[in-house]
Amino acid sequence: MKSILDLFHRISNELLTDEKEHPVAPHIPSTELYNTLDLSLKSGPLDEVAFEKVVRELAFASTRTATPGFFNQLYGGRNEKAVLGELLSVILNNSMYTYKAAGAQVGVEKVILKEVCDTIGWLNNSGGTFAAGGSMTNFMSMLMARDAAGQKARHQGMQDKMIVYTSKESHYSIPKNAAFCGIGRDNVRYIPTDLEGKIELSGLENMIKQDIAEGGLPMMINLTAGTTVLGAFDPVRAVNEICKKYKIWMHVDGAYCGSVLFSKKHKHLIDGIELVDSFSFNAHKMLGTPLSCSIIVVKNKKHLLESFSNDASYLYQTDSDGFNLGQTSLQCGRRNDALKFWTLWKSVGTDGLEKIVDHLFALADTATEYVRNNEDYTLYSYDETIAVCFNYKGIPARDICTLLYEHSELMVGYGSFKGDEFIRLTTINGQNEHQDILNFFSTLEQFVEEHAYLFEQQLAEQELAV
Ligand SMILES: *Cc1c(COP(=O)(O)O)cnc(C)c1O
Numbered sequence: 001m002k003s004i005l006d007l008f009h010r011i012s013n014e015l016l017t018d019e020k021e022h023p024v025a026p027h028i029p030s031t032e033l034y035n036t037l038d039l040s041l042k043s044g045p046l047d048e049v050a051f052e053k054v055v056r057e058l059a060f061a062s063t064r065t066a067t068p069g070f071f072n073q074l075y076g077g078r079n080e081k082a083v084l085g086e087l088l089s090v091i092l093n094n095s096m097y098t099y100k101a102a103g104a105q106v107g108v109e110k111v112i113l114k115e116v117c118d119t120i121g122w123l124n125n126s127g128g129t130f131a132a133g134g135s136m137t138n139f140m141s142m143l144m145a146r147d148a149a150g151q152k153a154r155h156q157g158m159q160d161k162m163i164v165y166t167s168k169e170s171h172y173s174i175p176k177n178a179a180f181c182g183i184g185r186d187n188v189r190y191i192p193t194d195l196e197g198k199i200e201l202s203g204l205e206n207m208i209k210q211d212i213a214e215g216g217l218p219m220m221i222n223l224t225a226g227t228t229v230l231g232a233f234d235p236v237r238a239v240n241e242i243c244k245k246y247k248i249w250m251h252v253d254g255a256y257c258g259s260v261l262f263s264k265k266h267k268h269l270i271d272g273i274e275l276v277d278s279f280s281f282n283a284h285k286m287l288g289t290p291l292s293c294s295i296i297v298v299k300n301k302k303h304l305l306e307s308f309s310n311d312a313s314y315l316y317q318t319d320s321d322g323f324n325l326g327q328t329s330l331q332c333g334r335r336n337d338a339l340k341f342w343t344l345w346k347s348v349g350t351d352g353l354e355k356i357v358d359h360l361f362a363l364a365d366t367a368t369e370y371v372r373n374n375e376d377y378t379l380y381s382y383d384e385t386i387a388v389c390f391n392y393k394g395i396p397a398r399d400i401c402t403l404l405y406e407h408s409e410l411m412v413g414y415g416s417f418k419g420d421e422f423i424r425l426t427t428i429n430g431q432n433e434h435q436d437i438l439n440f441f442s443t444l445e446q447f448v449e450e451h452a453y454l455f456e457q458q459l460a461e462q463e464l465a466v
Pocket residue numbers: 074132133134135136138170171173224225226227228253254255256282292294
């Protein structure tokens with residue numbers, strides 16, 4: 001094992017050094033991948049030297065997500081304290097279903113969940129768990145909502161025409177999960193959004209009334225804290241009124257920006273969060289832990305037990321249910337996603353988490369200001385978001401993003417909202433400084449200037465196609 005740890009150390013140190021010089025990995029077109037790297041699997045073993053060489057090549061060729069050149073996804077960066085926890089969890093290889101198999105790590109997970117519930121302001125009967133990702137925590141919320149609406153579905157299969165409400169701007173896992181839950185994609189209602197991408201309340205109650213009149217059972221409203229494109233926050237408190245009136249489960253999908261919970265300055269964006277039935281967030285997004293670190297908490301933990309517990313005498317042999325976390329999880333064997341969050345939280349404190357969140361918004365302010373003050377840019381996003389959306393000199397956003405990627409300059413994506421397509425810069429990497437954001441713009445501008453012919457070519461091709 002020691003020599004492998006040394007190898008790991010060598011490769012990661014070299015990678016860190018190389019990332020400083022090359023924040024974006026050399027672009028390998030997918031059609032060239034297997035010609036560029038020897039990924040093939042053979043019947044015989046590889047000698048140590050050849051093995052090291054190919055593993056290093058692979059690591060060096062992979063997309064770099066921790067550098068100031070990566071703005072493409074809703075995660076980024078490499079928090080060192082969190083990385084330590086992740087590496088330890090790999091070495092320890094505990095499975096979180098029982099106290100017997102995970103020991104003290106169960107305590108780590110329980111402490112985090114308790115602290116999150118306390119921060120929301122929930123009492124002792126609240127609870128939570130970790131799942132493999134935000135799509136999965138959303139899935140768990142929908143299953144609990146379904147079972148809370150009636151226990152029949154669990155045993156006899158779906159008997160009612162259950163209806164789920166979510167915004168047009170919400171995550172695609174909502175309709176997908178509706179299919180998994182037996183609710184059906186056609187029974188997802190999309191609430192229109194206002195100009196800033198938040199749900200419009202006005203029509204919601206009428207939608208619900210109409211569904212009831214047609215024999216439907218309104219069962220869940222999903223709100224988003226940080227929509228995928230604009231980073232908008234749906235109004236929690238106002239929607240809760242409707243949920244109470246019609247006895248509808250309320251979930252807040254905070255995968256992207258739910259961590260505003262930790263910020264005094266920004267938690268007003270989820271004002272009323274203590275009123276919801278379930279709330280999920282990804283610590284691997286705003287807080288910068290390695291993938292994945294997805295948490296769901298529920299106001300009343302009986303719902304977790306009702307939907308996810310199972311008798312399994314081969315598994316649950318010692319200790320009380322409260323320490324056998326498999327009773328409240330979707331999976332059986334489950335990796336330890338809690339430790340990386342704990343090493344981060346333990347080292348920087350809750351105040352440190354707050355600083356990370358506030359820093360991301362401050363970085364976004366820097367980007368927004370830059371775009372506002374430069375007439376070559378058009379701004380599409382709003383204040384208090386970490387997704388800054390814009391166009392540059394009227395050039396199609398997808399052309400800029402694709403060419404920047406293919407030339408290994410910058411990783412950034414584009415999005416669209418109400419018919420406009422634009423570049424979406426997410427300031428999700430807490431290790432970035434304000435200068436990194438300004439460098440993003442100067443790299444983009446310089447690239448466009450030096451490659452004007454490419455953009456003209458692209459435009460000509462598109463006109464030909466039309
Ligand atoms: C990222 C995201 C998800 C999905 O989370 P994964 O961990 O990628 O599965 C769900 N909802 C929102 C709003 C997100 O931003």
